[in-house]
Amino acid sequence: MTDHHDLHAFIAGLPKAELHVHHVGSASPRIVSELAARHPDSKVPSDPEALVDYFTFTDFAHFIDVYLSVVDLIRTPEDVRLLTYEVARDMARQQIRYAELTITPFSSTRRGIDEGAFMEAIEDARTSAEADFGTVLRWCFDIPGEAGLESAEETVRLATTDKLRPEGLVSFGLGGPEIGVPRPQFKPYFDRAIAAGLHSVPHAGETTGPETIWDALTDLRAERIGHGTSSARDPKLLAHLAEHRIALEVCPTSNIATRAVRTLDEHPIKEFVRAGVVVTINSDDPPMFGTDLNNEYAVAARLLDLDERGLAALAKNAVEVSFLDDAGKAKLAEDIDTYTSAWLAP
Numbered sequence: 001m002t003d004h005h006d007l008h009a010f011i012a013g014l015p016k017a018e019l020h021v022h023h024v025g026s027a028s029p030r031i032v033s034e035l036a037a038r039h040p041d042s043k044v045p046s047d048p049e050a051l052v053d054y055f056t057f058t059d060f061a062h063f064i065d066v067y068l069s070v071v072d073l074i075r076t077p078e079d080v081r082l083l084t085y086e087v088a089r090d091m092a093r094q095q096i097r098y099a100e101l102t103i104t105p106f107s108s109t110r111r112g113i114d115e116g117a118f119m120e121a122i123e124d125a126r127t128s129a130e131a132d133f134g135t136v137l138r139w140c141f142d143i144p145g146e147a148g149l150e151s152a153e154e155t156v157r158l159a160t161t162d163k164l165r166p167e168g169l170v171s172f173g174l175g176g177p178e179i180g181v182p183r184p185q186f187k188p189y190f191d192r193a194i195a196a197g198l199h200s201v202p203h204a205g206e207t208t209g210p211e212t213i214w215d216a217l218t219d220l221r222a223e224r225i226g227h228g229t230s231s232a233r234d235p236k237l238l239a240h241l242a243e244h245r246i247a248l249e250v251c252p253t254s255n256i257a258t259r260a261v262r263t264l265d266e267h268p269i270k271e272f273v274r275a276g277v278v279v280t281i282n283s284d285d286p287p288m289f290g291t292d293l294n295n296e297y298a299v300a301a302r303l304l305d306l307d308e309r310g311l312a313a314l315a316k317n318a319v320e321v322s323f324l325d326d327a328g329k330a331k332l333a334e335d336i337d338t339y340t341s342a343w344l345a346p
């Protein structure tokens, strides 16, 4: 039988893809300290120990308040480039070979960062990170739903205007609070993004019920669902997700940190797997939730009672439902298999 320590070591070296992780939400204490030192008027503490307290949330609304205070640290294109490049460095250390990073460009452009310079900064970080660390980044631009339709218009404009649209952009999302922010109103914006060739990956059912997930499927034509936690309450919905291979981007520790789920043991991930839904494991806003992708895989191993082969299968789920091209998918899946066979060889 595999002991705990071995499983952690296996996870640490396992080549992985991450499909649900936020740009600003990935700023590690090291990155936050550097940005806070550049902008000393910010209310975000620069001391890593004080950050642990600062990143303890009372509920989802409190999380968003704190999140926006970190957004306020990103003020120049150089801040954007530094954040993006350093996030990729942290990913490479965890053997994350491919990541779809959710970026909220509205938050930066409305704070006065030039839109062209913003796109150049993320693209420069993407190409440098791939060359320097080997981690392939792609972008999901998300609408911050609570900021209203003005933010939806701005996000779809930035995502579909030829002169601006960055090469790494593959998908279009919707984030922020769900309560009081009905999904159907965003249909015209998703229609435009999809018509421009982008994939639809909204958050849904993180803090609201399964009807929000149905709305995301019907109105926003979701190809994967961010979180989808409340689908566990609707057997028809679970069957629909399984039948159409619409994957859930599950982020276990995030759901506890934002109080969307009470305890890890009550997390519905087991029900998803039992219903045949494609589950992927993700970290959402790792430093803010005191986690990283490797830890989320360890949590999944415990909740789903997985061994190395089970973990490798989870990692391959993420590759399968990613927006990598077929050759990229085949290569990463093969790397996962090669690594796993070598690990398990007598």
Ligand SMILES: Nc1ncnc2c1ncn2[C@@H]1O[C@H](CCC(=O)c2cccc(C(=O)O)c2)[C@@H](O)[C@H]1O
Pocket (backbone or CB within 6 Å): 022, 025, 064, 067, 068, 071, 102, 103, 104, 106, 107, 108, 110, 142, 143, 144, 145, 146, 147, 174, 175, 176, 177, 203, 206, 254, 258, 284, 285
């Ligand atoms: N677990 C999560 N679940 C959902 N979203 C999450 C999660 N983690 C991170 N986010 C991010 O939070 C942003 C929220 C930004 C927002 O609400 C807002 C409201 C008003 C004004 C502005 C502004 O910038 O001026 C921004 C989302 O776009 C999303 O990318």
Ligand SMILES: [Zn+2]
Pocket (backbone or CB within 6 Å): 020, 021, 022, 175, 203, 226, 284
């Ligand atoms: Zn998220």
